[in-house]
Every structure is written in C-alpha cells, then in structure tokens.
Amino acid sequence: MSSNPDLLAAIPERCEADLIGLSRIHDPDSEGWTRTVFSDPYRESREWIRARMIDVGLEVHPDGAGNLVGVLPGRNPAASPLVTGSHTDTVRGGGRFDGAVGVLGALEAVRLLREHDLQLDRDLLVIDFLGEESNEFGLSCMGSRALAGELSAADLDRQDHHGTRLGDRYAAFGIDPSGVLASSGWAKTRALHRYVELHVEQGPLLEESGVPIGVVTAIAGIERILATFTGRPDHAGTMPMGDRRDALVAAAEAVLAVRQEGCGAPVHGVATTSQLVSEPGSPNVVPGRVRMQAEMRSVDPGWLSEAQRRLTEKITLQASAYGVDVDFEWSHDNECRPASPSVHQTISSAVDSLGIAWEPVPSGATHDAVHMARLCPMGMIFVPSQGGRSHCPEEWSELDHIATGVQVLAMTLVELDRTTD
Amino acid sequence: MSSNPDLLAAIPERCEADLIGLSRIHDPDSEGWTRTVFSDPYRESREWIRARMIDVGLEVHPDGAGNLVGVLPGRNPAASPLVTGSHTDTVRGGGRFDGAVGVLGALEAVRLLREHDLQLDRDLLVIDFLGEESNEFGLSCMGSRALAGELSAADLDRQDHHGTRLGDRYAAFGIDPSGVLASSGWAKTRALHRYVELHVEQGPLLEESGVPIGVVTAIAGIERILATFTGRPDHAGTMPMGDRRDALVAAAEAVLAVRQEGCGAPVHGVATTSQLVSEPGSPNVVPGRVRMQAEMRSVDPGWLSEAQRRLTEKITLQASAYGVDVDFEWSHDNECRPASPSVHQTISSAVDSLGIAWEPVPSGATHDAVHMARLCPMGMIFVPSQGGRSHCPEEWSELDHIATGVQVLAMTLVELDRTTD
Secondary structure, three states, rough: OOOOOOOOOOHHHHHHHHHHHHHHOOOOOOOOOOOOOOOOOHHHHHHHHHHHHHOOOOEEEEEOOEEEEEEEOOOOOOOOOEEEEEEOOOOOOOOOOOOOHHHHHHHOOOOOOHOOOOOOOOEEEEEEEEEOOOOOOOOHHHHHHHHHOOOOOHHHHHHOOOOEEEEHHHHOOOOOOHHHOOOOHHHHHHOOEEEEEEEEOOHHHHHHHOOOOEEEEEEEEEEEEHHHHHHHHEEOOOOHHHOOOOOHHHHHHHHHHHHHHHHHOOOOEEEEEEEEEEEHHHHHHOEEEEEEEEEEOOOOOHHHHHHHHHHHHHHHHHOOOOOOOOEEEEEEEEEOHHHHHHHHHHHHHHHHOOOEEEEEEEEEEOHHHHHOOOOEEEEEEEEEOHHHOOOOOOOOOOHHHHHHHHHHHHHHHHHHHHOOO | OOOOOOOOOOOOHHHHHHHHHHOOOOOOOOOOOOOOOOOOOHHHHHHHHHHHHHHHEEEEOOOOOOOOEEEEEEOOOOHHHOOEEEOOOOOOOOOOOOOHHHHHHHHHHHHHHHHHOOOOOOEEEEEEEEOOOOOOOOOOOOHHHHHHHOOHHHHEEEEOOOOOOOHEEEEEEEOHHHHHOHHHHHHOOOOEEEEEEEEEEOOOOOHHHHHOOOEEEEEEEEEEEEEEEEOOEEEEEOOOOOEEHHHHHHHHHHHHHHHHHHHHHOOOOEEEEEEEEOOOOOOOOEEEEEEEEEEEEEEOHHHHHHHHHHHHHHHHHHHOOOOEEEEEEEEEEEEEEEEHHHHHHHHHHHHHHHHHHHHEEEOOOOOHHHOOOOOOEEEEEEEOOHHOOOOOOOOOOHHHHHHHHHHHHHHHHOOOOOOOO
C-alpha cells in the first residue's frame, strides 16, 4: 500500500485473482472465454460479480435494465453521483480482459478508497452493464442504451435467428421488459455527475508507442454499408469475358476501394469489408448478384461523411464499367462521441502526477461510454493490448498495466468527486 | 418434305410440338422449366420420352446406367452402331432447350429417315443420357460417364447435403447401382462407330456472327480452384489499416487476377470466380479466412496449365503483400476434348451442301459428348442461343435454327453410316 494516500496504488495480485475468478465462469462448449448475454455462464458470472460487489462493501441496487449497480455511499446523498463500470459479457470465442478489466478494476478502486479511508462526497456507482457486445438481435450496449433512454418498444420486438423476441429473452432472463424501457428514469432523476470507464485498448497503438496508459480523445462513429451488386447470371463456360456483367468482379473492386478509403483516413479511421455473398454461387455460373457488408469508423465525423460520398461515387462508377448496378443502404450505427475535455484533463493529470507516460488515443471500438455520454461528461482510460488483439482467446493485457490503469481510475474518481460544476 | 431425299428437311411444327410437350413436364414449385435428375418431374418426363421413342419406331432397350436407349435397327446387325443423343434433365431454374434439342431433334431425324425410306446399314442408337447437369453429388454427365466406364464404387458413395448416398438415390429411382458400374460393358462390346450430338450453343458467338450453325472444334477442359486465404481476424474498429492481415482484401485481388487471366486467353478461354466465403463474417471483425471457388476453361490445354501456373504465382504474391497465406486445391474437372476431325468434316460438308453458312466454334460448356469421345470419334452441331443465355428461364433458340440443326444431324448420320473405317 502506498504511503501517500493520493497515490492509490492497486494490488496486482488482487486484480489477478479477480480476473482469474471471473474467467473460470465460461461456456465449456465454446472457444476461449465465452459468456454471451442471456447465456447460463453469463447468469452465473453476474451472481459472482454481485457477490464481489458486496464483498468490497457496495450496496447492490436493482436496475430495471438488467444492469448490476453497486453503490458506495458518499457523505452527501443529495449530490449527483459519480459513475464507473464496463461489462462482463464477451463475444463468442472472446478473451478475459475486454470489459472485465473495467468492472473488476472498479471493484479494486473501491477497495483502495476504503482502505485509504477516502470517503467520497458523492455516491459512487459501479455498473456492470448488461450485454455490451453485439448480439443475435443486432443490438450492442443494451444496458447503457437503456439507461440513456435509447431503447424503444420496437427494439423489444427485434428477433434472433430463431424468431425469438428480444422482450421474451429479457423475460426469460428474469428482467421485466417494461422495466427496461422505464429504466432511464433513475439515471435522469439523479443527474449523473461524471462517467469514467477503464478498458483494454483492443488495438496496437499503445503497445507500439511503449506507453502504459491511453487517455481516450473520442469514440469513433460507425457508418455501415450494405451494398447490392446486380449484374447478370450467365453460363461460366460459354459467356465470353467481354460480354459478362459479373457482380463479383464489381464487388471485388469495391472491397479494394473500401480498403483504400480507410488507408487514406486522417487521425484514426478504418474501413472494413467483412462479407461478400454471391448468387447463385454455383461453380459454373457467373455471379449475377452479390451482397456486400462493410463499415467505416472514424473519430472525425467530417471524414466519415466525405468518405461515404467518395465511396458511393467510386464503387458505382467502377461497377458500371462492368455493366453492374449497385444499390446502397447506409446505416448509422453510432455517432462519433468525443470525450469530455475536462474529464480527459482530470485523467491525464492523474497519470502525470504518477510520473508515467500517457498518450491521447482514439477508440475505434464502441463502448458503454458512448451512451453514458448522453447523461453526463464522459472519459475513458485505456491500457495496452498485446499485439492489439481482441475478441479472440489470445487477447492479453499485462497485469502491471492493468494495476496502473486501476490506480489512475481511483485517482481520477477522487479528483472528479471534488469537481463541483 | 424435301423433294431431294439427300436434303432431309425437318418439319419445324413437329419440332415445336415436341419441345412444348416436354416443357410441360416440370417442377411447378421451381422457377423456369426445372427437371433435376431423380426428381418426380424428371421421372415423368422420361416416361414421356420413352413413349415418343416408341412413336417414332425405335425399340427402347434397357440400359444399366439409367440411360434411355432407343434403337433404329440397321440392315447389318453386326456393324458397329451410330450413336446420337443428349439429355432431358435441367438445372434448377433452367430453360427448354439445353439438352432437349439434342434428344427431340434425334427423334425428328429418325422420323425423317423413315419417311424417306432411308434405312441405315448400321443400328442407330438415340440416347437420352441420365443426369447431364451437375447435381448435389457434385457429379455431371452421370449416364455418359457410366457408359464410358468412368464411374467407380467410390462415386456411388458420394453424399448429397442431406447425407444420402448416390447409390441409394439410384436405387430409389429404380436403377440397380451395381448395374450402373457394369453398364459400360455393352458400349464396349458393340464397339460404337461414331457419336454426334446436336445442342444449343449456350453462348453468344453464333448470334454475334449471324450464322445459324456451329460445328464444334473442341469441348473446353475445366480446371477448378479452391483457394483458402488465411490472414488474422482482428477488431475492425481498433486494428489500424497498416497492421491488418485481411484475408478478404487478398481474395478480392485474386478475383480480379482470375478475371484478368480469362480476358487474356487466346481462342476460347474464360475464368470465373463464383464465390468467396469469409470468416467470421461479423461486421466488426477483419476477415481472418476466406474460401474462394473459381474455375478456368479453355479448349487450349497449354493455356490452361500455363494460366494455372501464372495465377498460383500471382495470387500468392499479391496475398503475401497483405500478410495473407494462400493454400490452393486445384482439381481437374474434365480434360479438353477435341472433336474428331473426320466427324467435323462430315458435319461441315452437310451444311455446305445446304448452301448455309457455318462457323467452327469451341464449346465452353461440357457435354455428354466429352465422355462418349472415349468410346468412338465424336462431333457436335450447335444452333444459336439468343443473347447467349442459358441455364435460365430466358434461354431461347429460334425454331428455324433448330430445324436446320436437325436437318444437319440427319444428313450427318446418313453420311457417317457410310464411313467404313
């Protein structure tokens, strides 16, 4: 334990024990450390988290949206509360750090505050948000979206591949669907003060710079592309090359155009084609139709909309040279969300006071923080991911980096507690 | 009827009635004129063909391979028989002409021979080959392959998507599977004399030249490519463009390389990518693995093997620039099969004697003739396909062209009957 109470050094062994304890609970029939939302291992892991919240001295309150909210009472019950947290669900075949570091790190921060007799003025809410990862219903960040009032009755009618309604999945998990829609009530009533989230970077920037802490500048906006290429199916043995209208050739040009657009992005911008589905797909037929699924992300909204315009134009022009028509369906997944400059400042000052290097970094991944930013000023702390790998069993972050991240989180919470605006 | 018995003019109305009669029998639940092998409509259509064979005076003999063999007895039972025919199965969503023109045209040719009292010296066999189109078992030309002795016990163990054995499908259709393997016996015993097949072109070359008859020079060989691109799955939001190993980008370059190779082919060569399947396919993950299905066809075996070498080299090199590895699985579907120069000569002389233009054409599509060429000298007669379309409901050939094709077939059979080598 640090002799200076301002320097709330985390105990790496405790962080490690927490991470190992949580990682033991996973789907034995899936690769990696799989705890998808609504699954049995997820249900079990949240009972485990609830018990750990109580262990560190939090009062666990019910939340209509399925979030686990642990409260560390402050001296002033009327003050707007501080919030931190993340998620404990994973993608299928995911790792042990994405999300878990933010929830378990917050519990270690609470331990540190209590051990240093640092009672905050404000209530501190530690939230394990329900289902942050994208799921079969095409919905990510279910818990934080609900708190931010972004879920609608139409969302409860979304169906998975088996035709099951999301509302019914909530109910089967023991969450009243009507309570989900009403859950934004408490967050509004209590006028949240600040939100800060600790997370693994999931990218390689920090590792490449050799810097242990990233302070997030903004969370990237996402534009998704569904493009349909329509050419003409022909016999692949008899139709001469020059007479074809090959939808897959036009789509292949588009894959390269998407990549090129991403490579030309300023700041942090990426562009990815994830799938081409060609019809009829028979080996002896020239593809007549191809469906393409792609996305672009950037922390620069201007670039996103310009790139969208350029790509639409370029893909259409390239396809027309092959006699192929293209229909675009653009969808706006989430807007670019800058971190609050004041929270960014508070975090970076905490790192500076430790004499540790940090770097301003964009977040290419989306987080619960995107939605919490609708409720109050938001900031995020990143720790390095080995090889930038994430959403895979190989996902890894060094324990020392995690402990440093927890220390920065705890110090940031103490400082934000004092902010009065 | 022609006044000159050497000019066996077909009656267009009879050809039309036959085509309409057959086209009435198709799967009502599928697009176009669907009669896939082993289906109920196929079974019904073959009963109809058998009855038409008897109508025109053929003796229908059983064939262990599921082929319908109609025999027009010649004057000399000891002479090796002449063979013509094609198939009456279709692809799903196919048309009314592919295959049907060759079988029904042969029946009209038999009518013409009889009406002109032109008894041949040799037996004439009119064969409706079983299942020419590629099927769920990955096998085309089942009937002609069986006759040519190209089917093995291992082929009978092939399974469709439901796990049904091909041997069991034969049995359910009333064909003893052991008879299929033994069926090549009769073809060998009788030492076939010549094989000639009338077919629609299925490509646009004849229409573009405005020529009503094509005399096939060779049937293209087919090389199939299954390539697996292995990169690395990464978070699509966080992994910078320069650090990616995107398997789909490498595969897109390969699609363009395959097309470019086809465009550079001499004589008739085509190259087609029909499918890319990317994993994991999630919108937020950089594709880590892509499976590509492509093929090349040419009547020039030298070009085929050179193109295979060049493509392997180019695709591997392009992929390595993206940090992606490629594994190739090349498979040889069928070899390039040149038509017999003497049969080609006999067909073209028949067209010349009618004062009609013809053109030597390659066949990019495969045919039963590929396999019959193992048993005796082979030739094919093509009639134009509107817009070069085939394997689709829009497939169309003009009745006048079909009647001319039948006339050329009948005259060719008379002439080949006289050949004694």
